[in-house]
Amino acid sequence: MKFQEYLPVWEKLSKAQQDRILGRLTERTVKKGEELHGEASGCTGLLLVKSGQLRAYILSEEGREITLYRLFDRDICLFSASCMMKSIQFEVAVRAEKDTQIWVIPADTWKSVMEESAPLANYTNELMASRFSDVMWLIEQIMWKSLDKRLAAFLLEEAAIEGTDELKMTHETIAAHLGTHREVITRMLRYFQSEGLVKLSRGQVALIGKEGLEALQE
Amino acid sequence: MKFQEYLPVWEKLSKAQQDRILGRLTERTVKKGEELHGEASGCTGLLLVKSGQLRAYILSEEGREITLYRLFDRDICLFSASCMMKSIQFEVAVRAEKDTQIWVIPADTWKSVMEESAPLANYTNELMASRFSDVMWLIEQIMWKSLDKRLAAFLLEEAAIEGTDELKMTHETIAAHLGTHREVITRMLRYFQSEGLVKLSRGQVALIGKEGLEALQE
Numbered sequence A, B: 001m002k003f004q005e006y007l008p009v010w011e012k013l014s015k016a017q018q019d020r021i022l023g024r025l026t027e028r029t030v031k032k033g034e035e036l037h038g039e040a041s042g043c044t045g046l047l048l049v050k051s052g053q054l055r056a057y058i059l060s061e062e063g064r065e066i067t068l069y070r071l072f073d074r075d076i077c078l079f080s081a082s083c084m085m086k087s088i089q090f091e092v093a094v095r096a097e098k099d100t101q102i103w104v105i106p107a108d109t110w111k112s113v114m115e116e117s118a119p120l121a122n123y124t125n126e127l128m129a130s131r132f133s134d135v136m137w138l139i140e141q142i143m144w145k146s147l148d149k150r151l152a153a154f155l156l157e158e159a160a161i162e163g164t165d166e167l168k169m170t171h172e173t174i175a176a177h178l179g180t181h182r183e184v185i186t187r188m189l190r191y192f193q194s195e196g197l198v199k200l201s202r203g204q205v206a207l208i209g210k211e212g213l214e215a216l217q218e
Helices: A015-024 A079-084 A107-116 A118-144 A147-162 A171-178 A182-194 A210-217 B015-024 B079-084 B107-116 B118-144 B147-162 B171-178 B182-194 B210-217
Strands: A026-030 A035-037 A046-051 A054-059 A065-071 A093-096 A100-105 A198-201 A204-207 B026-030 B035-037 B046-051 B054-059 B065-071 B093-096 B100-105 B198-201 B204-207
Touching: A015 A107, A046 A079, A054 B118, A065 A118, A065 A171, A079 A107, A100 A107, A107 A118, A107 B118, A118 A147, A118 B054, A118 B107, A118 B118, A147 A171, A147 A182, A147 A204, A147 A210, A171 A182, A182 A198, B015 B107, B046 B079, B065 B118, B065 B171, B079 B107, B100 B107, B107 B118, B118 B147, B147 B171, B147 B182, B147 B204, B147 B210, B171 B182, B182 B198
Parallel strands: none
Antiparallel strands: A026 A100, A035 A093, A046 A100, A054 A065, A054 A093, A198 A204, B026 B100, B035 B093, B046 B100, B054 B065, B054 B093, B198 B204
C-alpha cells in the first residue's frame, strides 16, 4: 500500500500540497526495542505507522515510566512533532514494541500544509482528540482504579494485542507500563497466581483465569 | 470589549463566517458555584470566558472529583462542545468558581466554520494542545509527586489566583481539586500547621510559611 492510502484526507489536499508532502517523506524501519523519539529529541517529525507497534510514554526524573498510549497500523504520532504547535508544552518518548515500518513527515512540512488546508488541520484535530481521549482514560484509571484492576486490564489488553495468553514480559516491563515499581507488580502477580488467575515462570506471565481477570478489571 | 476582540483569528474569517458566528452567539452570566456543563449535558457549546473563572473537572463513579484545569479571562472551553469532534471520547464537567460572564457559541456553528477555515481549525488545535498540556502536567503530578508536594503547589497557586494568603476554602473543596478524600487533606494540613506552614481556622487556610511551601513543592 502506498502512503497516500494511509492518509484519509489525501484527496482533499491540492496537488501542490500533496507534492510538498511526498517530496519530504522518508521511510524507515525500526527494530523492536529501538527508541524512535526521546523526550529531548526535539522535533523528529510526524510518524505514520505502516505496520508494527509503537509505544508513547513519559519518564519521571527518577527514570520511572508510564505508557500513555500505543500506536498501531495507520496510526499517526503527533507528539514526536510537538514543535509544530506552540501550545504543546510537554514531551513524550516513543519506542518500537515490534519491528515497525514507518513514514516520517517533517514537522515543518506538515505544519505548512496544515496552515493552508482546513481538511488537514481538522484531521490533525481529530488525531489530537483521539490521543487526548487515551490520556483521559489513563487519568481515570490512575485516579479511580486500584492497581489490581489496572493490572488485570493491562494483562487482558496485552493478550488481545499479541493474540496469545502466554505473555513474554518481565515484571520490570509491566511496571514501566503502569508507572509503578517492579516489586509492587511482582507482589500483585503472586497474589494473582495464588488466586489461579495467572501462572508465572521466568520472563513469562500465562493468563490461565481470564474470566477472573475480566471480572476483576470492571 | 466586544466578542470579536476575544477571538485572535477573527480577522482571518470571511465576512460570511463572522456573521454566522455572531448570529448564533449568546451571552450568559453565571453565578459562582453554578454548574455550566455536566458530564451528561450533551453539547452545551464552546464557552468563551469574558471575565471570571471556570473550573473543568472529572468525576469518578463514587462522586470524587479532580480538577483538570481552570479557565480565566479570554480562555475558551472546548470540551463543553465535545460532540464537535468524534474522537473526543470523554466528558468533563464545568463549574463557575467566581461570578462569570461568558459567550456561548453553539458547537455546530463552530464546527461548520472550522471545517472551511484553516485559521479557525488551527486555532482550535492550539486550544486543544494547551488543555492537553494542562492534563499532561496533572498526570505528572499524580504519578510522580507525593501529596504533600501537590498540596503545597495547589495552595500557592490558589493564593496567586486569589491575590491573598488567606484562602477561604474547606478541606472538602481542596480534596475535590486534588482527587482525594477530605480526611487525607485534613491530616496533611494539620501536618503543615505543625511545621508552621499554614494556620487553620474554620473554612480558612492561611499561608504563613510561603517559603517553606515553595521549598516543599519542588
